[in-house]
Amino acid sequence: MTDQLLIRKVPRHVRSWIEKKRVEHGMTQQEFVVSILEHAFGRSELPLFPAAVRKVDVSGPESLPFTFADFFAGIGGFRTALQSLGGECRFSCEWDKYSQKTYKAWYGDTPEGDIRKIRTQEIPDHDVLAGGFPCQPFSIAGVSKKRSLGHAHGFKCETQGNLFFNLATIIEQKRPPVAFLENVKNLQSHDQGRTWLVIKGTLEQLGYTVFHKVIDAAGWVPQHRERVYIVCFDKHIFGENPPFRFPEPPPGKRPKLADILETNPDSKYTLSDHLWKYLQNYAERHREKGNGFGFGLANLDGVSRTLSARYFKDGSEILIPQQGSNPRRLTPRECARLMGFPDDYPIVVSDTQAYRQFGNAVVPPVVQAVAREIIKVLTWQVMRRGSLFNAPRRRAKAS
Numbered sequence: 001m002t003d004q005l006l007i008r009k010v011p012r013h014v015r016s017w018i019e020k021k022r023v024e025h026g027m028t029q030q031e032f033v034v035s036i037l038e039h040a041f042g043r044s045e046l047p048l049f050p051a052a053v054r055k056v057d058v059s060g061p062e063s064l065p066f067t068f069a070d071f072f073a074g075i076g077g078f079r080t081a082l083q084s085l086g087g088e089c090r091f092s093c094e095w096d097k098y099s100q101k102t103y104k105a106w107y108g109d110t111p112e113g114d115i116r117k118i119r120t121q122e123i124p125d126h127d128v129l130a131g132g133f134p135c136q137p138f139s140i141a142g143v144s145k146k147r148s149l150g151h152a153h154g155f156k157c158e159t160q161g162n163l164f165f166n167l168a169t170i171i172e173q174k175r176p177p178v179a180f181l182e183n184v185k186n187l188q189s190h191d192q193g194r195t196w197l198v199i200k201g202t203l204e205q206l207g208y209t210v211f212h213k214v215i216d217a218a219g220w221v222p223q224h225r226e227r228v229y230i231v232c233f234d235k236h237i238f239g240e241n242p243p244f245r246f247p248e249p250p251p252g253k254r255p256k257l258a259d260i261l262e263t264n265p266d267s268k269y270t271l272s273d274h275l276w277k278y279l280q281n282y283a284e285r286h287r288e289k290g291n292g293f294g295f296g297l298a299n300l301d302g303v304s305r306t307l308s309a310r311y312f313k314d315g316s317e318i319l320i321p322q323q324g325s326n327p328r329r330l331t332p333r334e335c336a337r338l339m340g341f342p343d344d345y346p347i348v349v350s351d352t353q354a355y356r357q358f359g360n361a362v363v364p365p366v367v368q369a370v371a372r373e374i375i376k377v378l379t380w381q382v383m384r385r386g387s388l389f390n391a392p393r394r395r396a397k398a399s
């Protein structure tokens with residue numbers, strides 16, 4: 001037998017992936033392919049990548065088949081982004097019936113309901129746990145009270161009080177290699193930083209390395225929207241220092257508001273004289289008091305203010321100036337674009353619900369950019385260990 005191997009008909013995307021990766025690793029094509037084969041050698045379970053049997057829409061050489069679970073899914077901002085990179089959604093959870101309706105229309109399945117009622121055994125294993133947990137007030141005072149009373153405190157006890165801790169319990173029991181979370185920027189300063197310390201400390205206690213960064217979506221969509229992105233890698237798999245970096249916005253021209261506006265929006269989105277007058281008077285009263293509350297007439301050549309879940313009330317935070325008439329609010333489709341959701345996603349709920357859903361969502365293009373960096377680490381792990389799981393999955397006893 002010779003030591004030669006000729007492989008024909010290598011799919012084009014595999015070829016370009018090999019080319020990209022061998023350059024990154026400073027290897028020749030021969031060294032790179034042989035090293036992959038050596039990693040695979042003797043393994044009982046093939047294919048090399050656990051989910052590779054699935055047909056994946058490989059949109060770039062950095063795509064890698066992986067599985068994920070979508071918690072506090074809303075309308076699936078995480079799902080849109082992760083699916084676009086080859087991710088397969090194994091589980092989703094969202095209790096709001098209108099968000100479930102949109103989710104079903106967009107992805108074909110209805111999420112499970114209340115996270116507090118889900119038994120961990122019902123959640124399939126997944127590589128990435130994603131979730132924009134609700135940013136309701138966090139009560140940390142209760143913990144020190146329990147401590148002072150000599151009651152059980154710490155992680156187990158905290159699960160009662162807060163939805164983040166429900167998520168943490170699932171992380172503890174399912175041990176996803178990666179947890180990818182998102183929340184409002186304030187999370188870091190809430191309660192003088194103590195809330196964030198508890199959240200970060202909890203994830204670290206579970207054995208994860210925690211990376212976090214506030215990212216403004218304005219680099220990807222024409223909206224100023226600062227959110228904290230939290231990416232956690234299981235130390236038992238990736239070691240203490242996984243080579244993760246948050247992405248920078250794409251270079252070149254920033255998107256501007258004018259790019260996402262509809263050409264002929266329905267006149268129902270134009271403010272009535274009554275509402276327009278009310279908003280102007282309201283702003284005037286606050287100006288007199290020396291504070292800056294009020295409506296925001298958008299600069300079409302720039303980016304908008306942050307779209308909030310309350311936008312349906314009067315739309316005052318983002319008003320589009322119109323020649324010869326009162327300003328108008330954004331249409332639901334424009335809100336979808338402002339958040340970076342594709343135009344072919346149908347809007348299947350009322351305007352009120354649509355505004356609320358978009359205002360609550362995460363921006364898929366930002367999630368996608370962060371996820372690309374996560375996938376680089378997954379690929380690095382697969383390259384050095386031949387699998388995402390160099391150690392048996394450590395799992396606590398399921399509840």
Ligand SMILES: C[S@@+](CC[C@H](N)C(=O)[O-])C[C@H]1O[C@@H](n2cnc3c(N)ncnc32)[C@H](O)[C@@H]1O
Pocket residue numbers: 072073074075076077078093094095096099113114115116131132133134135163357360361362363
């Ligand atoms: C900040 S939003 C997340 C939005 C999502 N990232 C998206 O892109 O649309 C939080 C979501 O958690 C949901 N939620 C709140 N409490 C819940 C619970 N107990 N069980 C399941 N979902 C819950 C809310 O309905 C809301 O849609």
